[in-house]
Amino acid sequence: MARDERGVTAQSEDFAAWYNEVVFKAGLVDRGPAKGTMVIRPYGYRLWERLQSELDRRIKDTGHENAYFPLLIPESYLSREAEHVEGFSPELAVVTHAGGKELEEPLVVRPTSETIIGEMMAKWIDSHRDLPLLLNQWANVVRWELRPRMFLRTTEFLWQEGHTAHSDEDDARRETMLALDIYHEVARDLAAMPVIPGEKTPGERFAGAVATFTIEGMMRDGRALQAGTSHYMGTNFARAFDIRYTGEAGRDELCHTTSWGMSTRMIGGVVMTHGDDKGLVFPPRLAPHQVVIVPITRGGNVAVEEAAQELARRLREAGVRTHVDARPQLSPGFKYNEWEMRGVPIRLELGPRDLESGTAMMVKRLGDEGKQAVPLDSLPAAMPGILDEFQEFLLARATEFRDSHTRTVDTWAEFADAVSTGWARTLHCGTPACEDDIKSATAATPRCIPLAGDPATGACVRCGAPSAYGKRVLFGRAY
């Protein structure tokens, strides 16, 4: 195996290079021809489908309905909400010609759909009986990226965007937190990412929001990844798009709206939360293949090949996503390396001698158990438990990594040291100018004000002014 063909740069050597090599070599993505665009290859797309089906089920179970809104939005819509247009203008892709003619009004390719959905909500909502209106959309969006990175920042990405309208602030804020809870659960239980849910500081809010909530995950280089956000818009969009209802008492009222999104960025998060120097490591609940069987059949061995297929059939019957790598032209050793690099949780090796003894050799992608001989008879019944255990192991490992790279700090020296390798919990004055100052000194930004934080007040770690928020803020460098 030539290193330039199959090996990847070590994480410790150059994490960014490791990431960029592994997503291509593992067959997750390819580069699109237009700047910053991405092709999601079948192996990567299956991760997205897994995430999508689990997220979609939770969205529907909580009363939301899917719908679909147009890709192309009149440019003037964006400018109806002042902060929104300011936030998105530099990122827009604009259609100026269509059907062989110049358009009277340019159309933007949606960067997000608050505006067009707001326009429709205004049409559909009449009385308090129409509320809450709980919509979700699965869609592609385009935001022009100057420094694209596969999955993390691409010109086009796939996501779901929830958009809801409510009769009052309480109900809208409950919805905002419900969406955040769903993201927290999906990140933890599916992606084995121990994220921190919290509120963004005013400087980091979504364009047009009253409050933005986030889940923040720690990658293996100590940086943070914002893995999902949920926004309470107050009545800002309702006022801009005239989203009103007649209350029970007959009075005309503005709705309170929310929006929330999770995207293909999550795939980048999974890669950077669990991967190692050998390549990807997928949590079983997301993995395209949970088990790969490599038959060892030097020069062809029909009995072994058939036994491998039979084992796969029984594992699939037990609900395990199983792949048999029967490619005749490649050696077992090559396949072991390849599936390690591609992140398959469990590998089963099956050769003539194993078959004689009624066992297979099992190798987990991580851990120090090495190769274990396991009886073929009981494997299908045992495998779901083995996979669950591996899932738990990944979550515990990521939690331990995060906790050992997060420090509660009260001095600037400690702060600078903490954010050079991970996160700092600290007191901050809350002014944007001080945030900017910290950013230019250390590249760290406030990730969130954790929901679970204890009350704390004191002097700002940077400027010494009285702290804001009544809690510590989590700072880190971020993707």
Next chain:
Amino acid sequence: MARDERGVTAQSEDFAAWYNEVVFKAGLVDRGPAKGTMVIRPYGYRLWERLQSELDRRIKDTGHENAYFPLLIPESYLSREAEHVEGFSPELAVVTHAGGKELEEPLVVRPTSETIIGEMMAKWIDSHRDLPLLLNQWANVVRWELRPRMFLRTTEFLWQEGHTAHSDEDDARRETMLALDIYHEVARDLAAMPVIPGEKTPGERFAGAVATFTIEGMMRDGRALQAGTSHYMGTNFARAFDIRYTGEAGRDELCHTTSWGMSTRMIGGVVMTHGDDKGLVFPPRLAPHQVVIVPITRGGNVAVEEAAQELARRLREAGVRTHVDARPQLSPGFKYNEWEMRGVPIRLELGPRDLESGTAMMVKRLGDEGKQAVPLDSLPAAMPGILDEFQEFLLARATEFRDSHTRTVDTWAEFADAVSTGWARTLHCGTPACEDDIKSATAATPRCIPLAGDPATGACVRCGAPSAYGKRVLFGRAY
């Protein structure tokens, strides 16, 4: 119930007006702000999700893998295949500005993805071992429409597009027919549309294809709807995008490619295949709600409301998609009309007297059985069978309608008469000029050369020249 609020124009009076009223009033769609764009509302989107999940399963079961390719394609890609660019140029939407600047090369919003997928196939295919390459994409596409109609012709629509590469013509043609078979099955078994599979005449082929196959359904105004197409591209796209492989003997060869698509247009097809003067009629296997329960609770009746919810719970347990219409402000009569208009296959009415006798009143959306008292105890077990029967009934009804509106004709007078109310099976010379002549005289076009047609030759029904294809051609006016 005011007619302008709830009633729809009769089909016989003005079919186009009926269609346009019913898709809006039933809550399937709304108009987007940009020309010809469509909002798919939750009730319409659920139909799409049902179709999507059934189609996706069949696509995967036959060995295809889903992937995702960029929305924005460099303009120059389209022009690499001469017929393709000619076919699509007038329909393109073009991004000329992005990130606040004019782009060096404009990007087209994909009207279909042959070109960008061709580019990727060329990168991914190396040897005969990489073939066949069987890809599918679920995506939105944009084709500028001058005369848009909801679902049928919209500037943006949703679809799946399969794209495959093969080592030779036989294998590629097999794939083309496999995709057509999947569409045929989905149309018949899910949408209860008795479509005719056949080949398009050269004048009706997809831009760049060697052969185009179609399934054609008959709408209740006698017009045809092309409900899915499958194309054999020969080596045209392989040559344009350099999609080559090294054969077993070590020779460099061009691939043979296919593409095939089914779209949100199918929803329009379902509406026009089954609807009547009261509104929509949905086949149970596609219907968002298969059963609606209307509790009759004048002034509130807790026992009835609870019994309705309990019945719904038991029906859902039996796998039946059930909705309880518990809106307190509306009368039962209003609800009956509304759910008839919205196409729900089975309505169950449940009042205090029904509850006493342990029955519900069942009303089917179509047929002459009227109201039937059915025992509550046995309803959940019986309902799947009742729904299957209704599904079969719709397919038989649509088949009977189609057959009674299709005639085998040999004279021009018969032809003109047949295509004024339905379809004509006739002999045709196969020249584009004669097709054009028929179209200007009758508005009818060749829908397909049916696969199942018997051998037949003779004089062209229009010009008298010798017939082509060795079979009769199906003509009709089309959407």
